[in-house]
Amino acid sequence: MNVLPKPISEFILELTEGIRSPAYMLISDTNKISEWGGDWAAYYITGLQKDSDPSEQILFLQGMLPLETQNLFLPNVQTGGEQYADVYIFKRPEGTWLLLLDATAAANKRQGWQQKSNDLRLQMVDLQREEEALHETQSILEQHVRERTAELAQANAQLRKELNDRKRVEGALRESEARFRRLSDSNMIGIMFWNMKGKITEANDAFLEMLGYAREDLVTGNIHWEQLTRPENLSLDEKAFAQIRDAGACVPFKRQFVRKDGGLTTLLFGAALLSGSENKIVCFTLDLSKYK
Amino acid sequence: MIQKKICMLGASAVGKTSLVKRFVESIYSDKYHTTVGVKIDKKQVQVREQELTLLLWDIEGSETKQDFRKSYLRGASGYLVVADGTRNDTLYKALEIQTQAQETIGTVPYILLFNKADLVDQWSITDREIAALTDKNWQVIKTSAKTGVGVEEAFLRLAQKLMET
Numbered sequence: 001m002n003v004l005p006k007p008i009s010e011f012i013l014e015l016t017e018g019i020r021s022p023a024y025m026l027i028s029d030t031n032k033i034s035e036w037g038g039d040w041a042a043y044y045i046t047g048l049q050k051d052s053d054p055s056e057q058i059l060f061l062q063g064m065l066p067l068e069t070q071n072l073f074l075p076n077v078q079t080g081g082e083q084y085a086d087v088y089i090f091k092r093p094e095g096t097w098l099l100l101l102d103a104t105a106a107a108n109k110r111q112g113w114q115q116k117s118n119d120l121r122l123q124m125v126d127l128q129r130e131e132e133a134l135h136e137t138q139s140i141l142e143q144h145v146r147e148r149t150a151e152l153a154q155a156n157a158q159l160r161k162e163l164n165d166r167k168r169v170e171g172a173l174r175e176s177e178a179r180f181r182r183l184s185d186s187n188m189i190g191i192m193f194w195n196m197k198g199k200i201t202e203a204n205d206a207f208l209e210m211l212g213y214a215r216e217d218l219v220t221g222n223i224h225w226e227q228l229t230r231p232e233n234l235s236l237d238e239k240a241f242a243q244i245r246d247a248g249a250c251v252p253f254k255r256q257f258v259r260k261d262g263g264l265t266t267l268l269f270g271a272a273l274l275s276g277s278e279n280k281i282v283c284f285t286l287d288l289s290k291y292k
Numbered sequence: 293m294i295q296k297k298i299c300m301l302g303a304s305a306v307g308k309t310s311l312v313k314r315f316v317e318s319i320y321s322d323k324y325h326t327t328v329g330v331k332i333d334k335k336q337v338q339v340r341e342q343e344l345t346l347l348l349w350d351i352e353g354s355e356t357k358q359d360f361r362k363s364y365l366r367g368a369s370g371y372l373v374v375a376d377g378t379r380n381d382t383l384y385k386a387l388e389i390q391t392q393a394q395e396t397i398g399t400v401p402y403i404l405l406f407n408k409a410d411l412v413d414q415w416s417i418t419d420r421e422i423a424a425l426t427d428k429n430w431q432v433i434k435t436s437a438k439t440g441v442g443v444e445e446a447f448l449r450l451a452q453k454l455m456e457t
Contacts, residue, residue: 059332062347063297063367074363076329076352084329103329111328118304118326118353125379129414 020101023085027054027096031065034095043100044080054098060087061098067091076107084108190267190285196241197279198225210267210287212260228257230264240271244281248273254288265289295334295345296454297367298447301393302374303385304353307407310437311374312350315447320438327352330364337448339455346451354389362396369454370401372446377406377434378414383421401453402431405446409434 004012016022023038025048032051040048047057055061060077067089074087084107085100184191190207194200200223208215217223229237233256243250252270259265268286273279300308309327313319316335333348349368354360365371371393375386386404393402404425406417425432431449435442 059334059347060330062295063369072363072366074330075361078329078331107328111326114304114328114352115326119324122305122324 016101020103023100025054025098026094027065027098029066029095038100040100042102043083043085058098064089065096067096076103076110078107082108190287192283192285193274194225194281194283195279196281200225207285210265210285211257212263217260230256230258240269244271244273252284257285293343293345295347296369296451297347297349298450298454299349299351299365299368299371299393300374301351301371301386301389302353303355303376303382303389306353306374306376306379306382306386307435307437308353308372308374309350311372311405311407311435311443311446312348314437314440314443316348318440320440322438335447337451339448339451342455344451344455346447355385357388357392360389360392362392365393365397368397368400369457370450372403372405372450374405374407375417377408377417378411380416383417401450401457403446403450403453404430404432405442406432406434407437409441410436410438 021039021042023036023040023043023045025036026034028034031053033048033054034050036048040046045057048054055063055065060074060079064072070091072089074089076084077087079085079100082104084103086103088097088099088101090097090099183189184204187204187206187209190204190210192200192203192207199221200218203213203218203223205215208218211228213223236253236255240250240253249272250270252268254266255269256264256266257269266288268288269283271281271283274282300312302308304326305324309325309331310320312333313321316333327350329352331350333350334345335348336343336345338344349364351361351364373386373390373393375383383406390402390404406422409415422432431453433442433446433449435446437443
C-alpha cells in the first residue's frame with residue numbers, strides 16, 4: 001500500500017477541516033461517549049456528555065451500535081435543518097469512532113438533478129397515461145364509427161329494398177290500373193266509383209248510357225246514389241252495404257235503377273270497397289236485357 | 293422508553309416522505325420534493341398501553357438494485373415498503389426492495405403500502421395483484437398521504453407487530 005507523503009496527507013487534512021466541518025466522537029465498548037470534538041453544532045447536535053449514551057443525542061445511532069463490522073458509511077444523513085452529513089463509523093482498538101463530514105453542498109447539488117430526473121419521470125408517466133387515454137378514446141370513437149357505419153349500411157340496404165319493393169308495387173299497380181282502365185274504357189260493363197255518402201265520383205260511358213246520363217251530369221256532380229234508387233229498394237241496398245262493410249264486397253244481385261228520364265231499368269249490380277279505403281266503393285253494372 | 297427504528301422503503305416519488313409528514317405532523321403538500329439520503333423523524337405512539345418511540349428513517353427512493361443503500365437498514369426493527377398505486381411498476385420495485393431488505397437485515401415485520409389511494413381514476417393495481425400478495429401472507433394497506441386514509445393504521449399496525457416480536 002502506498003503511503004502518502006506527509007505534506008500531502010497534511011494538505012488533505014487541512015482541506016477536509018476547512019471544507020467539510022469534521023465532527024468526531026469516540027464511543028467505548030460499553031456504548032458510552034469517551035471523547036468528542038470538532039464542529040458538532042454545525043450538525044445541530046448539542047448537549048453531548050461524557051459517559052452518556054450517544055444515541056440519546058444522535059438519533060441515527062439508534063440500533064447502529066455495537067458495530068460488528070469494521071466500517072459503516074451512511075451518506076447524506078440529514079442531521080438538522082438543511083444540514084447533511086456523510087457519517088462514518090469505524091472500529092479501532094480504543095473503541096468505535098464516529099466521524100461526520102459536511103455533505104450539504106453535494107447533497108443540494110444531487111437534490112437538484114434528482115428532482116429534475118424524478119419530475120421528468122413523473123411527467124413521462126402522465127404523458128403515457130394521457131396517451132393511453134387518447135388511444136382508448138380513439139378506439140371507442142372508431143368502434144362507434146364502425147357501428148354507425150354498419151347501421152347506416154343496414155338502413156341503406158333496407159331503404160334500397162323498400163325502394164325496389166315500392167317500384168315493384170307501383171309497377172304492379174300501374175299494370176293493374178291499365179288493365180282496369182282497359183276494362184272500363186271498353187264499356188263492356190258499366191263501372192262507377194262512389195262513396196258511402198252516396199256521391200258518384202267517376203263512371204264510364206257504359207254506366208252513364210245505361211242510366212241515360214251525360215258526362216256533364218257527372219262532372220257537375222249531379223248524379224247521386226239516392227237519385228238512382230227506388231225507396232222500396234233501400235232495404236236491399238242496406239243489406240249490400242252491410243256485406244261491403246263486413247266482407248269488402250257484396251254478392252252481385254239484380255237491382256232496379258231509376259234512369260235520368262224517370263224510367264226504371266234492371267241491372268246486375270256488384271260492388272266492392274277499394275283496398276286501403278273505408279268509404280270508397282267501385283261498382284259494376286251489367287245490362288242483362290241485352291243478353292236475353 | 294422503548295425506541296424502534298422503522299425504515300420507509302420504495303421507489304422514488306411513491307410518497308414515503310408525505311406519509312411520514314402526514315403521520316408525524318398531520319400535514320400534506322401536493323408539491324413533490326425528492327429526498328436525498330435519509331431524514332430521520334420520531335413519533336411517540338402507544339401500543340397496548342405501552343409508550344413507544346418510533347424513529348422513522350425516510351430513505352431516498354431507489355430505482356435500481358445499485359441505488360439501494362443497505363447501511364441505512366442497520367438496526368431497523370421493521371419497515372414499510374411503499375408503492376404508488378397509480379404506477380404499476382413501483383409495485384414490482386417494492387417487491388425487489390423487500391427482497392433486498394430481507395437479505396440485509398433478515399426477517400423483521402414489514403407492511404406493503406399502496407399509496408395515493410385518493411387517485412381512484414388513475415389506480416393501476418388490480419385486486420388480483422393484491423390478492424396474490426395477501427395469499428402469500430403479505431400485509432397490505434391502501435393509504436393516502438393526501439387524505440390521511442390508512443396512514444395512522446399503517447404505522448400503528450407495524451408498531452404492534454414490532455411489540456409482538
